Amino acid sequence: HGIMTPFERSLDIYRELLKPVQKPDMLFQVLDSRNPLFFYSQDLFDYCTEVNPKAKQTIILNKADLLSETQIKEWGEFFNDKKISHIFFSCIESSAQIAANIVFSPKNLVEYIKANSSSAQSVASFIGYPNVGKSSTINSILGASKAAVSSTPGKTKHIQTFSTPDFCICDCPGLVFPQVASSKSDLYLNGILPIDQLRDYLPPVSLMAERIPISMLEEEYNIQVKLEHKVSLAESILSSYAKSRGFFTSNFGNPDMARAARVILKDYTCGRLLFCYPPPGFNHLEFNNFTPLLRQPIDHIDLLEVSSNNSPKILSNKKTSSDKKHHKMNKRK
Numbered sequence: 001h002g003i004m005t006p007f008e009r010s011l012d013i014y015r016e017l018l019k020p021v022q023k024p025d026m027l028f029q030v031l032d033s034r035n036p037l038f039f040y041s042q043d044l045f046d047y048c049t050e051v052n053p054k055a056k057q058t059i060i061l062n063k064a065d066l067l068s069e070t071q072i073k074e075w076g077e078f079f080n081d082k083k084i085s086h087i088f089f090s091c092i093e094s095s096a097q098i099a100a101n102i103v104f105s106p107k108n109l110v111e112y113i114k115a116n117s118s119s120a121q122s123v124a125s126f127i128g129y130p131n132v133g134k135s136s137t138i139n140s141i142l143g144a145s146k147a148a149v150s151s152t153p154g155k156t157k158h159i160q161t162f163s164t165p166d167f168c169i170c171d172c173p174g175l176v177f178p179q180v181a182s183s184k185s186d187l188y189l190n191g192i193l194p195i196d197q198l199r200d201y202l203p204p205v206s207l208m209a210e211r212i213p214i215s216m217l218e219e220e221y222n223i224q225v226k227l228e229h230k231v232s233l234a235e236s237i238l239s240s241y242a243k244s245r246g247f248f249t250s251n252f253g254n255p256d257m258a259r260a261a262r263v264i265l266k267d268y269t270c271g272r273l274l275f276c277y278p279p280p281g282f283n284h285l286e287f288n289n290f291t292p293l294l295r296q297p298i299d300h301i302d303l304l305e306v307s308s309n310n311s312p313k314i315l316s317n318k319k320t321s322s323d324k325k326h327h328k329m330n331k332r333k
Contacts, residue, residue, distance in 0.1 A: 016159050020125035020170040021048050026056050026116055030128035030137060033061035033088065035277040036075060038190055039129045041177045056116050057085065060126075062133040064088035064103045065095040066271045071278075071287065072102055078279040087112065091133075091140040106140040113141075114166050122167045130174030131191040131269075138162065138171050183207070191269040201261035205234040208268050211275040211284075217264075220273065238264070 021027065027048050031039040040059065048057055059079070064072060072088055079086040088103045097103035104112065113124050126134045139145050142162055160171040176192060185204040187193045198204065214225055214237075223240045227233065235257065241264060242248070242255035249256050267273050278287035 014175075016173050017127070017175060018051075019159055020123075020127065020172045021051050021055075024052070024055055024123035024125040024170060025118060026058070026113060026122070026124040027052070028124065028126045029057070029059045030062050030126055030132045030134045031059055032129075032132045032190070033064045033067055033072075033075070034271070034275070035190060036061055037277070037280075038186075039132055044127065044177060059084060059086045060109075060137065061086060061088045062137060063090065063271065065090040065092045065097060066274055067097070067276055069097060069100065069102060071276055072097065074279055074282065074287070089137065091136060106137075106143075109137075110141055110166075117167045120166060123170055124167055125170040125172060127172045128174065129176060129192065132174070134171055134174065135160075138169055141169065188265060189268060195262055195265045195269065198262065198265070201238075201258055201265075202232065202234050204265055205238060205261050206232065208265065208273070208275075209233050209237060211288075212268070212273050216273070220267075 029040070029044065036059075045057060048055065061075065067075070067088075076086070076088070087109070088097070089109060090098060090103050091106060092098070093105055095103060095105075098105045098108075113122075116122075117124075126138060128134050142164070158173060162169045162171070183203070184193075185207045188195060188198060188204045189208060214233075217223070217237060218225055221241055221244065223244045225233075225236050225240045227236050231239075238257035238260040239255045242257055242260040245260070245263075247256040247259045248254065264273070268275070275284075276288055278284050
């Protein structure tokens with residue numbers, strides 16, 4: 001039971017893939033560490049081996065700062081058993097995992113590329129699904145915002161190359177490869193499909209509610225979810241959030257659940273509402289008991305963004321002024 005992923009059907013995009021695969025000395029397949037097996041493509045690995053057998057292939061488990069040390073250890077053992085070369089990576093220099101030397105920082109990744117480079121003309125290619133953080137990883141290596149970055153999947157349309165004194169970096173457009181997914185809702189939650197184009201919002205929110213504890217949602221958004229008769233859990237969550245933020249439809253003044261769904265689902269895909277998939281054989285509930293965000297308010301976790309002046313900028317997950325404004329408007333009502 002499942003659906004086929006909406007894989008890329010444009011031959012021009014696949015032609016873009018040929019260039020960074022045939023010539024580089026290093027091939028990095030970038031994965032989202034929250035769900036590595038969903039983004040890992042064995043077919044791509046085999047294809048690269050066939051086309052360019054001399055290239056060193058390594059998978060980069062990006063956004064590793066969202067995992068606990070125990071979760072990183074379990075996934076590390078899984079890939080070691082499969083004999084797959086891998087690196088846990090985070091752009092956030094202040095990450096505790098980086099301090100413990102279990103996650104690569106941008107500086108560590110640069111040293112790793114240098115160690116595997118034969119000359120200044122060596123090429124390192126970054127390949128992977130849309131929205132896994134390829135361009136963000138490259139920007140952190142370069143120390144500047146040169147690769148285009150967007151929360152919308154598929155921002156990079158063509159190959160981008162960047163030269164450094166020691167090697168050259170190639171950023172490939174994000175590609176969705178043919179595989180079977182559990183449902184279309186899972187594609188939205190994994191950031192494959194753009195949430196702004198979502199029409200049927202209840203199935204993805206229902207799937208998210210199966211993974212994220214209601215108490216965590218209530219604490220994060222400062223709401224109280226009231227389960228009503230003949231109303232689904234997803235509708236109760238969205239209605240409570242919309243009322244607390246003053247999201248109402250213009251026609252009849254009902255809670256704007258579609259707008260609330262887009263906000264909450266984007267918080268899930270960016271890691272503000274955190275759920276990590278376990279390796280095969282692990283119970284997902286027990287595995288996520290190790291997640292720090294299930295034990296403490298998520299406001300303590302910061303997200304890294306490259307600002308317009310090319311310097312690191314820490315974004316707090318605290319409620320914005322617009323959220324406070326909506327909350328006050330709703331309170332007056």
